[in-house]
Each structure stands twice: as structure tokens, then as C-alpha cells.
Amino acid sequence: MRDAADKLSPRTPAQRLTLFAALGAGLGLVTCVAVPAKENAPMPVQSVLAAGADLPASTIPPARAPADDIPLAIPVTADSADPANAHSGPEAPAIAGDPSEIEDTPVALADERLREVFWTAHENMSLDALAIAWGIKAAQLSELNPALDPEAPVSEGTKLLVYRHDPEHPPLSIGSPNRGKLRNGMPLPEGPGWRLRTHRPRTYGTVNTIHALVEAFEDFGERYPDGPKIRVGELARRTGGRVPPHRSHRSGRDIDIGYIFRGIDDGEHRWKYMNVRNFDAEKNWALVQELLETGQVQTIYIAKKLQKLLHKEAQKHLPPEQLAALFEYPKTPESPHAKIQHWRGHSNHMHVRFLCEEGNRRCRARSK
Template sequence: MTKLRPRRIAATALAGLIALGAGLAHAEPPAKTLFSSKANPSAGASQSLGFYSNGCLAGGAELRPDGPNWQVMRLSRNRRYGHPATIALIERIAGEAAQRGVWPGLLIGDISQPRGGPMSSGHASHQVGLDFDVWLQPMPSPRLTQAQRETFPFRSVLKKGTFTVDDRIWDSHYRDLIKIAAEQREVQRIFVNPGIKKKLCETAGRDRGWLAKVRPYYGHDEHFHVRLFCQPGSAGCKPQPATGGGDGCNELGWWFNVALQPPKPGAKPPKPKPPLTLAGMPNACRAVLGAPDKGETAIASGSARGQGADAAYASAFAPAGNAVPLPTPRPLH
């Protein structure tokens, strides 16, 4: 009988442990399933934990579905939560744009889930409460009912089949709204379609400093995506590298000549990544997932949000509507 050397025994044992760990990770449900099942924020202080595309949100704040200068879309998705700084920023941008006559009201898309984390559809980011989407359509008058907000169609600002902005839709108000958002001190990046970035570069005039924050990216032709810096008090938040200097307009050639070109005939599609699990996320996210609901004690005592002042506040802006139906899938570009 052959004797195994100590080193070989150790190596065999290590390989077994690695295989066991991989098996356990594989058996763990996708994190998107766990986080999308949580209907309420966690108790405790507000913190962004991890990176924008791999993290979670503790103590999330809720954006009211209806405000003086905004409406939240697709309410049944329950993605209107964020860091308090994010919620305050949305309200400030909406108010400033309306006051200056730039935009009558914002249609707000996804922010984050109640506890952040990966979503079941639509985004890789939006996980730490520091991202939000603004539809590139003014809030209509009269306001949309809750039922209408579930089916109100997305609208691209590009000419169909091109990466060129459609001037039958676009005017200076679109540029000025994005500029207002970019000039906020909390904002690190704004993602738009490369065609929109090109239009902004052509029409910005001499005041171009804000353009550095506006970054071209795939899709983003029917909304723009605002991203905040990691906020004070969130020591576990992983920042994104700085955008750098300049207006970024000289980088567009790569997008139109390389990135947006169709794949070569016969090219293999990229292999999809396995779904993110809790094992691959910051350790603190496991605690966030298992924490009690924010305001759970108040709810148990009959003073839940929505039964008093909050309900009255919302009814002051929201039109009467039917029960919210199931959401329609969001088209991906």
C-alpha cells in the first residue's frame, strides 16, 4: 500500500474543501431572489455597503410615489428606495428644474430595492441606493394614475434604428435637465446613450465642465442614470474611480467606430456570468438581509406609514386610480 506524503495529503484535503465550498455556494439561492423578496427596508442606520454592482443598502429611505414635481413609475416593482442623500437629491433636482422652467416634473424610474442588492431584472447596478433613473419624458398633465404608470410606454429620444438624437423630440430642455443633475455636488456620474452624449457635446456651448460627469454607455436612450458618490457614514461603500478631466467628447469615436458596431459574423456570444450569491457579496449584506423591518415596532402598534400623514400627503398629488396591476417587463436595449 502506497503511503501518501504529508504535503500531498494536505493538498488533497485543501482541494476537497475548495470543492465543498464551491458546492455550497452553488447550492445557495441567487442573491437577486433573496433581496427582491424583501418588501421593506432594514432597521438601523442608513448605509451603502459594497460596490454599485455588488452590494446592499441598510436603513433605506423611501421616495414618496407622488411629490410636487415628480412621480415614481412602475410602483409595483417596489424599487423606490435609496440612501437618504439620494432621495433628497431627487427632490432637489425635481424642484430646481420646475422652478427654472426647464422640466415640469420628473418621471422617476428605478432607484433600489428596499434593501438594495441585485434585482431580478433590468440592472446590474442600483444595488447600494446611490443610483436612480430619470425618464427622458416630462411628467404629463394631468398626472398619471398608479395603473397608468404600470403601462406608460418608454420612449427613445433617438431616431429609430440609429444612434442619432431625434430633433423632433429633443430640445434644449433635455440638455438643461441633464446639466442641472450633473452640477449637483453629490453626483459622480450620469450615464446616457453615446448618441445623447454626442448631442450634448454639440450643444453645450462654452460652459462644458459638467460634461465630464456625463458618460456614454450602452442603452440609456429613454432615460438617464444618475450615480452619487459614496456618502459620509458609509464606511463599507466601495467608491468608483474618478471620471477624470476634460469634457469627454473626444472619447466618442471609440463608441461609434468600435463598441456600437454589430458583432462579426460567426462571433460567439459572451458567456453569461453565474448569478451572484450571498457568498460573493460583502459580509454585511447577510446581516442586512436578516435584519428586522424598519419601523416594525411602529407598524405593530398601528401607526404604520401610509395610514396617516403620509397617505394624506400622497393623495394631495396623486390622482385616484385603480389597484396596481402586475408590472410589464422592462425592454432591454
């Protein structure tokens, strides 16, 4: 039986091939064909989409998860077409090619107080043991603290320099949150209003992440000078990369923060699963507010049942249009692009993701 093209006008196979190729070009497709050995031989014709060639930006909805509990291969909207970026501040421009091949852009140090960061030894231990606990090489600790005897134990309470900012080699987030890495990570400093774990190999981040956290934690401490201390979870390793069991936390822009609960809370207790009875909506909303006011937050992941409790507290302070821009729950037309999103596994802590540093073209805002 002759096909529709033959019925309209008899054509040779070569003529039909030329027609299909022209139609494909007009539709923006790349047409792959098998050229026949003879004009009258059977001729298979295939039209396939070239990967990313001359096609509009993807219209797949943006992945809202922090990529801690999801497969790595979820497709996401291109940054330039992602509506969520309208609420996330300026994003680094998308650059084609391998991020490792893109020329570095210096990242400014906003807070001169953080030019040097000190940590305190929590017990008497050897320099090697302390280096392991802090995720930094013993040789680097010795170099930063030349007066330290590398053969003698470090006494409890000793303050050691763990970071000195180098403008020629600043911290740099490279790649995406779930497939990236961190170069020359900056450690989160100790502070009176927050509690770091004694085991700290995953307490490093980018310049803007660390500065924003210090700013938010200090402002929260001014609002609640009698506590509670903020429970700091994991950020990233000093050089980034994999941090099991997380699938993100790889590029220095993610942090887990324990919720504040009702009753006696000095920040020393372990994280607790939250519910309507023990969740301190007022103080947790105050902490979220301080984080958002830094202008560096991309997304905050909070369980939807807790979002609803926060929403009730936020209603006392914000108009409906601002609430819709912030909260995924309760549901509104703005929910897919809200700053605070739900993802499973965040009933005992919030996950905060910060923006790429301004001027850093090697950073990828979204997980791959």
C-alpha cells in the same frame, strides 16, 4: 547546456535559488520555490505575483459602465488612483477587509423635511397588497401607522407614513453598486414635479441620493412650472441586493430617469427611445444641470448620440474646458474621465449614479 547564470560563475543549485530569491525581493515580487531533497536534484523555480502584495495601484482604466449590461468581474482602478474621482467630489477612503466588518459612521440628515416620508394609496387595496406594492412589510406599515386597521382595506388617496428617520440606524450603502446592499433604505417621496410608479419596491436609496434627487427635481420644477413631470424609474430595494435585470442598483446610489421628449409631455407616458426629432435638448440639459449642481453625482450614463445633442445645448452656457470635463462625446482628451459617459442601453433613459455618503467607510464607489 548550462544556463547564463552558470556561464558567469559556477554555482550550486542552492546558490542559484538564493540569487533568484534576492532578485525577486528587489523587484517587489514574492518568490515561490520548491526546495529540493538533494542538492544535486533538479530544482523547479517559479516566481509569481502575490495578489495585491506591495504592488502599486492598478493602472487598468476605470470601468465606465453602470454594470447593468457588463460582466461582474471587470477590474477597475483603485479609488485612490482613479483620475475620474477628480471630477466626482470627495470619495470615501478605501478600507481593507470585508465592508461588513467596518464600524458604522453616522450619516447626517441634511433636509429636515425628509425626516418622515409619506406615500399615497393609488387604489383601494388591502394592507398586505399595499405592502407588497411598496416593498415594505405589512407589520412595519402598521407600526408606522398605529391608527390603521390592519384588517380593513386602505382607501384610495390615503396617505401612509412609510419612513421615519432613525439617527441610530440611518440608511447605509454597503459595498459596490453591482455587488453591494442597502441598509434601512430611504424611500423617494412623492412630489408635484415627478411621477413615481404605483409599484414601488425598488424606490429606495441613501440619504444623499434621495436628498439630491428631491433638490434637483424641485429646482427643475421651478424652471418649468407647467411640466413636464420627471419620470422616475428604479432605484434600489429597501434592503438593496439584486434587482433583475440590472446588475447595479444594489446599494441605493443608482436611479433610472426617463428622458423628456418634444411635444405633449405630461410625464404620464411610458419612456420613449430618443432621436434628434423627439429629444428635448433644452429641458433634458436643464435636468442634467440640476442634478450636477447638487454636488452629489458621480457619473451620468447617456447614449452618445444624445450626448451630442446635449452638448450643442450646453455650448450656449458653458466654456469649452467645462464641456470637456462633462461630456465624453464629442471626444476630447478629457473624455475618459468626463462626468457624463456613454453605455449601451441608455437611449430611452439616463442612469445617474451618486457618490458614497460622506463618512460612510463601508461604501465602495466603483463597481467590481
